[in-house]
Amino acid sequence: MDTSRFSSYLRSHADIDPNIIGQLLGQCSIQKVAKGDFLLRTDERCKHSFFVEIGLLKQYIIDSKGKEHIIQFAPEDWIVSDRESIFYDQPSTYFIQAVEDTFVSTISQEEIDRLSLSSPEFMKFNNRLLNNHIRQLQKRIIQLLGASAEERYLDFIKVYPDLTQRIPQTLIASFLGITPESLSRVRKELAR
Amino acid sequence: MDTSRFSSYLRSHADIDPNIIGQLLGQCSIQKVAKGDFLLRTDERCKHSFFVEIGLLKQYIIDSKGKEHIIQFAPEDWIVSDRESIFYDQPSTYFIQAVEDTFVSTISQEEIDRLSLSSPEFMKFNNRLLNNHIRQLQKRIIQLLGASAEERYLDFIKVYPDLTQRIPQTLIASFLGITPESLSRVRKELAR
DNA sequence: CGCCGAGTTGAACTGAATCAAGAAACGTGG
DNA sequence: CCACGTTTCTTGATTCAGTTCAACTCGGCG
Numbered sequence: 072m073d074t075s076r077f078s079s080y081l082r083s084h085a086d087i088d089p090n091i092i093g094q095l096l097g098q099c100s101i102q103k104v105a106k107g108d109f110l111l112r113t114d115e116r117c118k119h120s121f122f123v124e125i126g127l128l129k130q131y132i133i134d135s136k137g138k139e140h141i142i143q144f145a146p147e148d149w150i151v152s153d154r155e156s157i158f159y160d161q162p163s164t165y166f167i168q169a170v171e172d173t174f175v176s177t178i179s180q181e182e183i184d185r186l187s188l189s190s191p192e193f194m195k196f197n198n199r200l201l202n203n204h205i206r207q208l209q210k211r212i213i214q215l216l217g218a219s220a221e222e223r224y225l226d227f228i229k230v231y232p233d234l235t236q237r238i239p240q241t242l243i244a245s246f247l248g249i250t251p252e253s254l255s256r257v258r259k260e261l262a263r
Numbered sequence: 264m265d266t267s268r269f270s271s272y273l274r275s276h277a278d279i280d281p282n283i284i285g286q287l288l289g290q291c292s293i294q295k296v297a298k299g300d301f302l303l304r305t306d307e308r309c310k311h312s313f314f315v316e317i318g319l320l321k322q323y324i325i326d327s328k329g330k331e332h333i334i335q336f337a338p339e340d341w342i343v344s345d346r347e348s349i350f351y352d353q354p355s356t357y358f359i360q361a362v363e364d365t366f367v368s369t370i371s372q373e374e375i376d377r378l379s380l381s382s383p384e385f386m387k388f389n390n391r392l393l394n395n396h397i398r399q400l401q402k403r404i405i406q407l408l409g410a411s412a413e414e415r416y417l418d419f420i421k422v423y424p425d426l427t428q429r430i431p432q433t434l435i436a437s438f439l440g441i442t443p444e445s446l447s448r449v450r451k452e453l454a455r
Numbered sequence: 456c457g458c459c460g461a462g463t464t465g466a467a468c469t470g471a472a473t474c475a476a477g478a479a480a481c482g483t484g485g
Numbered sequence: 486c487c488a489c490g491t492t493t494c495t496t497g498a499t500t501c502a503g504t505t506c507a508a509c510t511c512g513g514c515g
Contacts (some may be wrong), residue, residue, distance in 0.1 A: 155401070215407040252471090444464085
């Protein structure tokens with residue numbers, strides 16, 4: 072467990088007492104999620120956050136018209152969960168599914184709460200995760216409010232340069248809020 | 264100060280020791296912001312969160328094409344700030360401006376951090392604010408990804424029923440990511 | 456009274472969606 | 486290693502929601 076990517080991540084990204092990190096890691100289990108498998112489905116209660124050791128997850132909803140909208144991708148070193156469902160103990164409205172065969176470190180919310188109380192540094196770290204999340208969501212809103220299909224795509228390849236190679240274009244299109252056909256045309260245009 | 268709206272808000276929305284609430288309120292000052300005045304401008308560092316006692320604020324950006332995009336409205340009982348700028352001590356990319364004559368309770372981040380350390384309930388409360396914020400942003404993203412102009416507007420009047428009366432339609436349009444002309448047409452269509 | 460900003464309406468335009476068909480890439484089993 | 490079906494990507498033709506630009510209306514206010 073101490074050789075997990077999550078372990079390295081915590082050691083390099085969070086200024087936390089190694090003992091605390093040890094406690095957290097001791098509570099985490101690594102689990103395998105095969106491509107296509109779900110970590111969370113609509114109407115389930117989300118109890119965990121997932122740190123991606125290796126692989127790729129997507130979090131998405133299916134809207135009233137049956138269309139899939141991807142809220143976020145989670146490649147290596149990303150954490151994903153439904154905070155709303157966890158915090159309010161409500162049925163989720165999201166799916167979290169593996170796009171590739173994936174290994175995740177599963178973190179229970181109780182452990183996060185417990186460590187937040189016992190370690191100020193951990194609290195700060197958890198706070199940073201929340202703030203990062205907010206920042207990321209706001210950027211996305213601004214993009215959706217103002218950017219054309221082409222601008223969105225250019226932004227995407229800046230933020231997720233490797234994903235462009237790893238996932239089908241349909242998924243990128245769904246993330247950007249455009250159709251796969253439009254994305255194909257955007258790419259064609261950019262290639263010239 | 265103990266008769267402020269912020270005081271009532273804390274007493275009814277947060278399960279916190281009255282002493283702690285007293286400490287927080289003791290550090291807050293109420294300030295007046297005249298219509299059109301700014302609480303934050305691009306390139307300034309945001310140091311405070313603002314609780315709206317009475318009035319209305321908007322948080323927005325000006326994009327590269329000079330267009331205004333409203334990130335959020337903050338009427339009574341809402342808290343607004345640039346968490347990114349506060350947390351990372353970076354120049355802000357947002358404006359926070361009064362849409363009406365407004366009174367705000369100004370909360371310093373240091374006080375929030377201090378109280379989070381000394382009171383677990385306060386930490387939980389602060390956490391709830393962050394989680395609410397995330398929930399709200401995600402809802403907005405889903406809306407922008409999937410909903411038509413009409414659907415967005417219908418959603419808006421559900422979430423902010425009173426604002427429809429209080430603010431010019433241009434502002435609503437800017438929030439929804441459509442032009443004022445389109446909003447006018449949507450409303451016309453709905454009125455029939 | 457006359458101005459001014461906000462809202463409305465119309466006409467032309469455009470970026471992206473839709474629908475449909477075909478081409479390429481991919482994995483799986485024989 | 487090839488043949489097959491499935492999924493992904495591309496391309497074209499058409500449609501449509503929303504933008505743009507411009508003219509006009511309305512209500513408030515000095």
